[in-house]
Amino acid sequence: QKTQVAIIGGGPSGLLLSQLLHRKGIDSIVLERQSRDYVLSRIRAGVLEHGFVNLMREAGCGARMDAEGEVHEGFYIAHQGRNDRIDLEKYADGATVMVYGQTEVTRDLYAARDAMDGVVIHEAANVQPHDLKSESPYITYEKDGSEHRIDCDFIVGADGFHGVSRKSIPGDVLKEYEKVYPFGWLGILSETKPVSPELIYARHERGFALCSMRSQVLSRYYIQVPLTDKPEDWSDDAFWAELKSRLPEDVAAGLETGPSIEKSIAPLRSFVAEPMRYGNLFLAGDAAHIVPPTGAKGLNSAASDIYYLYHGFMDHYLNGDSAGLDGYSEKALARVWKAERFSWWMTNLLHLFPDAQEVDQRLQCTDLDYLFSSDAAQASLAENYVGLPY
Numbered sequence: 001q002k003t004q005v006a007i008i009g010g011g012p013s014g015l016l017l018s019q020l021l022h023r024k025g026i027d028s029i030v031l032e033r034q035s036r037d038y039v040l041s042r043i044r045a046g047v048l049e050h051g052f053v054n055l056m057r058e059a060g061c062g063a064r065m066d067a068e069g070e071v072h073e074g075f076y077i078a079h080q081g082r083n084d085r086i087d088l089e090k091y092a093d094g095a096t097v098m099v100y101g102q103t104e105v106t107r108d109l110y111a112a113r114d115a116m117d118g119v120v121i122h123e124a125a126n127v128q129p130h131d132l133k134s135e136s137p138y139i140t141y142e143k144d145g146s147e148h149r150i151d152c153d154f155i156v157g158a159d160g161f162h163g164v165s166r167k168s169i170p171g172d173v174l175k176e177y178e179k180v181y182p183f184g185w186l187g188i189l190s191e192t193k194p195v196s197p198e199l200i201y202a203r204h205e206r207g208f209a210l211c212s213m214r215s216q217v218l219s220r221y222y223i224q225v226p227l228t229d230k231p232e233d234w235s236d237d238a239f240w241a242e243l244k245s246r247l248p249e250d251v252a253a254g255l256e257t258g259p260s261i262e263k264s265i266a267p268l269r270s271f272v273a274e275p276m277r278y279g280n281l282f283l284a285g286d287a288a289h290i291v292p293p294t295g296a297k298g299l300n301s302a303a304s305d306i307y308y309l310y311h312g313f314m315d316h317y318l319n320g321d322s323a324g325l326d327g328y329s330e331k332a333l334a335r336v337w338k339a340e341r342f343s344w345w346m347t348n349l350l351h352l353f354p355d356a357q358e359v360d361q362r363l364q365c366t367d368l369d370y371l372f373s374s375d376a377a378q379a380s381l382a383e384n385y386v387g388l389p390y
C-alpha cells in the first residue's frame, strides 16, 4: 500500500485530519488498533471550543452537531454557598462553546469517512513506524494473521497517550514534562434531565464536583475521589449522595437521580512531550500532551494540533511551501502550553488537595472572590474557556 499521509490512531484527531485532507485531495490511510465499536464506546469529552466547531464544519461534519449540539453562552462556578455565573458571550466577544460529546464527534467523523470511501483500517496490530528520518518512511502492521506495509511521505502519530508514535522518538531527542495529581474524577452517565441548563463546576470542602450533560435527557456528573478508589466502590446511591453534598442546597434539591449507565474513574495528569516533530513523524493530540480535565481542554487541544497540521499539509502539497510543517511543533506547543496552564489553574482553583493547609483553602476562596469581583479576571477565564485563537 502507498499513501501520502499515514495516520496512526483512529480517535478524533486521526479521523478529523484524514477527513480534512481528503477534501483537499490529499491521500491518507488511518490505522487503528481497536474495533470501531470499541472506539465509540469510550465516554470522554463533552465541551467543544468554537474553533473546533468551525473545523468540524469545514470537514463537512457539522450538520448533526449544529442540529443536536447545544450552544452554551456561559457556565457556573459554585463556591462558598454561592452559584456564580461566567458569562462567556459577554466576556469573550460573543464567542460560545458547543456541548456535543466526543462519542458523537467520532461517530460523525466515521460516517463522513465512510461516505467518501476513506480508508480506516481497524484492529491493526503491532503498528510500527520506520525510517522516520528518511524521505520515504513506512509503517508495518499485522492484520488477519499477515504483515502489511504502508509507504508514505509523512506519518502522523495521533495514537493517544499510550500509543507507539511518541515512543518511537529517541529518548535523547524527546523532553517530557509531567505532573500527576493526587486524585481522580469518578464520572457517571445517567438518563436524567441535567440539574442545570448550563454546566456547574463546584468547589467544596468535601472536594470538587462537576454537573455536565450530553443532551436534555442525558446527564454527565463527576466527583473528585482518592486515587485509590475503584468504580465498584461507589454504588449509584453513594455517588448521588456525595454529589448532592458538594452542590449548593437549592441545586442539590433539584437534582434528578437514576441508574448510571456508565461509571469510570479518570486520573488527572499534566503532560507535554517536546518537540512534536521528529523527521517525518508528527505527533498530534493525546500522543503529545495530556491536560487534567478541568476546563475541558483535552479534545480541544487535539483539534488545534490538527488545524496546524492540516494547514501545513495543504501548504506543502498544494503550494510547495514547507514553512507550515517546519513551524508545526513550535506553533502547536505554544498553544498547548497555554491550555496546560489554564487546566492546571482551574484544577488548583477547584480541587481539595490532600496536603492542603488552611492557608491554601483561604487562597482558593480569595482567588474565587477576586474572579467574581473583576471583569478582567472573568474575561481572562472566558477567553481561555471558549478557546484561544489558533
Ligand code: FAD
Binding pocket: 008, 009, 010, 011, 012, 013, 014, 031, 032, 033, 034, 039, 043, 044, 045, 046, 047, 102, 124, 127, 158, 159, 160, 161, 162, 163, 164, 165, 265, 266, 284, 285, 286, 287, 293, 295, 296, 297, 298, 299, 300, 302
Ligand atoms: P485518543 O482519543 O486517545 O485516540 C487515539 C487512538 O489511537 C485510539 O482510538 C487508540 O485505540 C489508537 N491507538 C493507540 N495506540 C495505537 C497503536 N499502537 N496503533 C494503532 N492505534 C493505536 N477531555 C475533555 O476535554 N473532557 C473530558 O471529560 C475528558 N475525559 C477523558 C476521560 C478519559 C478516561 C480519557 C483517557 C480522556 C479524557 N479526555 C477528556 C481527553 C480527551 O478524550 C482526549 O484529549 C481526546 O480523546 C484526544 O483525542 P486523540 O484522538 O488525540 O486520542
Ligand code: DHB
Binding pocket: 044, 045, 046, 047, 199, 212, 213, 220, 293, 294, 295, 296, 297
Ligand atoms: C465535561 C468534562 C470536562 O472536563 C469539562 O471541563 C466539562 C465537561 C464532560 O465530560 O461533559
